[in-house]
Amino acid sequence: MGSIAIRNVRKAYGKNAVVHGVDLEIASGEFIVVLGPSGCGKSTLLRMIAGLEEISSGEIAIDGRVVNKLEPRERGCAMVFQNYALYPHMSVGENIGYALKVAGVPKAERLRRVAETAKIVGLEAFLDRKPAALSGGQRQRVAMGRAIVREPGVFLFDEPLSNLDAKLRVAMRAEIRRLHRRLGATSVFVTHDQIEAMTLADRLIVMNGGRVEQVGTPAEVYNRPATRFVAGFVGSPAMNLMEGVVDAHDVFIYDQTRRVALPPSLAPAGARVALGVRAEAARLVPAGTEGSLDAVVDFVEELGAGRVVHTDLDGLSFAVAIAETTTLKAGDAVGIRIAPQDVHLYSAESGLRIDGKAAAPAMAAN
Amino acid sequence: MVERTPIFNAICHLILFVGLLTALLPFAVVIIAATHDIKTVNIVPMPLMPGHDFMANIHEAWVRADLGRKLFNSVIFATAVACGKVILSAMAAFSIVYFRFPGRSLIFWAIFVTLMLPLEVRIVPTYAVAANVLAPFQALLDVTGVTWLAAHLAGLQIKLQWGLLNSYPGLVLPLVATATGTFLYRQFYLTVPEELAEASKMDGSGPLRFFWDVLIPLSRSNMIALFTIMFVWAWNQYLWPLLVTTDPNFGIAVTELRSLIPSEFGLPDWNVAMAGTLLIMTPPLIVVILMQRWFVRGLISTEK
Structure with missing residues (x-):
């Protein structure tokens, strides 16, 4: 589960086109990194998969089901935001369990799953804390826990590491990779940081100006950049x-x-x-x-x-x-x-x- | 700023102290006057040493102005207005900030314009509507000729009537709409990061759920501030309650204060009037003091 098909997807705000026809097939369980400079449309693409942006034309299918008209909650995706977007008034446990609460999962099961998730992201000791009392890395973990707890078919990451300091970024990178190996869910990770992209990706998608410049493994992209832009951008x-x-x-x-x-x-x-x-x-x-x-x-x-x-x-x-x-x-x-x-x-x-x-x-x- | 300016500081403190005195002195006079008997209070100048008749004056004011009933009415009235304002402005601002619907900016500006139309300006039409809430619809029917048609064709006389005079809804409803509160809430919602709304969308909650689970808890201190301000404001309303309540059972404390003030040729018992004043300004004072604790707590907690 968790395969994504993107067919000729475009996005325009009025006359201003930001994504010009993207075609992609993402296999189930793949770790895809979308790399590009800011303003290249990579976040917009991610948000279209999530359902936070409308698709101007083309279609996106998740597990063979066209999701263009579906609400975000019906798509089976979980997202980790750049600024974590934690609910400041809820404790760590409540933050992680909120999606389950909304879905009407009984309290006992909810607590069990929250505890399990907290263990995965190493936050068992902090379940009662408010986000304000956590460090940046811990907040990042809460955000990931919130995504994991729903057991989604697809993980979407919107530059999740860009607010962390360099050392933490390296540690979280490794953690995300480990997590992916463990959970096996399809992941789409958007970043402008090429080290992140190279180290995390099964396949790398390089975007520029709303177009896909190259799709390939990190080694392919590094060794044989398909366009002059990719050549100058990667490495x-x-x-x-x-x-x-x-x-x-x-x-x-x-x-x-x-x-x-x-x-x-x-x-x-x-x-x-x-x-x-x-x-x-x-x-x-x-x-x-x-x-x-x-x-x-x-x-x-x-x-x-x-x-x-x-x-x-x-x-x-x-x-x-x-x-x-x-x-x-x-x-x-x-x-x-x-x-x-x-x-x-x-x-x-x-x-x-x-x-x-x-x-x-x-x-x-x- | 770290500055060492002792002389400047002294001057500042002096000015502040004078301001404090100016603000508190009338208050002190009210309290002292409320403790005198009728003879002492009329001596010119009034003695500034407290007298011994405080409880007697309070009792007299309480009985004469029927303050038990009136304060009860006032509490209901002010609480209902303040709650109504908080709820209504929270919802109005929510719709303006988080939804894209046709006419959104028109509605926004319409609310903005009502800032310039306080109740006092539109008091006659508002009274007419309160006297018969359905009057506008009746007028519409009359103008379009439906009344005439019904009268001639079916022999029916259409007369819509629903009065709110001398009732709690009549007191409260016309005061509930608030542009100020809507603005306060709008500004607050604009500071809530957009990603929070998106995160809750991803978590599967609909707009109402987001409103209830995220926005309401986050705006708690905002809500308390608005409630406090609006409670005091509603408590001090005079004109509208005076107009809309002719039945003393629905009269409120502030308008009733008038009955304690000595008339030109009556007994000049200002001591009783002052005791009544004290009684009437106590509830909003309590609200402010109680809410202030939450207020400050809301402001210093770093939940953002």
């Missing part, structure tokens, strides 16, 4: 993108001196393209090395486990991640080497990935 530091032209000998020309060899016959000669290289894939070499791009170090970011060298290519910034320590400092001249198999190529016009046959296997092995 930290962001993928380096440079615009140029492909010549007749499978060489990408950025400017007079900077050229990158491409895998054979990836793009037709004369095509205007955007070339993308992950910071992790690019290599730093001594300045002037044959086949490297000339660059000047802008600054070095120390990350502890590694370093990111931000360089400048006559106005274009280009990040290179390195593992070893470095003595490079601002103003040093360096070379950047890009291996052909590490290149991602996007059409400059459509932003779509240009896929030769060559690149795929090597990248999947990364």
Whole structure:
């Protein structure tokens, strides 16, 4: 139970369209993360599944049943809100049990289920507290408990971790994953945080401007971004993108001196393209090395486990991640080497990935 | 602000103290006058040392103005008005804030406009309606010719009559509608996070359930504040109760106070009038004192 089918769903407020035709099939028990920048329509999509927003056109079916006209309570979804949305005047126990109370579950059973749920989310000791007396992480747990207690077929998460501090976020992330494994309910998780998205998702849906840019496993999305937007959005530091032209000998020309060899016959000669290289894939070499791009170090970011060298290519910034320590400092001249198999190529016009046959296997092995 | 300005502070306190005296002095005069006998109270200037006739004056005022009955009426009247206002404004604001229906802003502005039309302005039509609640419908029937038709065709005379004069509903109902309260509630509802309504939707509760289970408990301090203000306001109503109750059985305390005030050529027993005044202002004082505890508790609890 808990499969979701989204067919050509659109949402418009008056003339202002925010979701332009989304098609998705979500299998029962899957953990789906919808990732996108703010305003991309991801929350609207989630709220349409929940029934909090009307669907302008298209249809959404849960377990094969079209739910367009159903009230939220009839859809079998539970939702965790960004600001938790706990009832401030009710104790933790009452908050968790409220849905059952509304549904008319007898008190004895209600208490039993609330106690069970509290155990799952680790709140047994706090059942009598008011939300105001809880920490952020505990409130988050109450919100999840409130969703769990109903034993729904579908969990909807609307950026539930964005109000937590970084350390707690990591802990809650792990907890949500564990919870999903334990309960097995279909989950749709909306976030703008790509680490959250990568770590949680069975399948990742990247949205931008009301459209789905790519659907795939986190590894697929990271290794083979389907569009230029996804390439620039997923991954930290962001993928380096440079615009140029492909010549007749499978060489990408950025400017007079900077050229990158491409895998054979990836793009037709004369095509205007955007070339993308992950910071992790690019290599730093001594300045002037044959086949490297000339660059000047802008600054070095120390990350502890590694370093990111931000360089400048006559106005274009280009990040290179390195593992070893470095003595490079601002103003040093360096070379950047890009291996052909590490290149991602996007059409400059459509932003779509240009896929030769060559690149795929090597990248999947990364 | 952390400032050390002893002189400025002293001046502030002085001004406050003068204000306090100005506010309390008339009150003290009332209390002292209520303790004198009729001779002492008429000495000019009146002695400011309390006399010994307090209980006698209270008893006299109580009997003469029939205050047992009148205070009872007043309590019923003020409580009913205050409760009615709280309930009605909570519901009116709920519909305005949480529902999208045609004419919503029209209704909102209509309520807003009534702020500018206090009872005193519309007292004649309101009296006419209270005298016969069905009068507007009768007028409609007359204007559209239905009365005439019925009289000529069926020989029936249509005469709708339902009077509210000299009754509790007549006292209370015209005062129950309140734009101020609706606004207070509207502002409160707007501060309730929208996600709360959505969460309760997801939990399966309908609008009424949400209203009852979430909004009402959350607005408790709001409700108590509104009740307190409106109780005192209703208690002090004079014009409407005076008009609508000619039967002394339905008279309220504040209008009855008039019968204690000495007439121009009557016995100048101001001591009794003051004792009556004291009695009549006690109930709202008690309400304010009792409610204030809840009021403050509602304000300092961090339930948001």
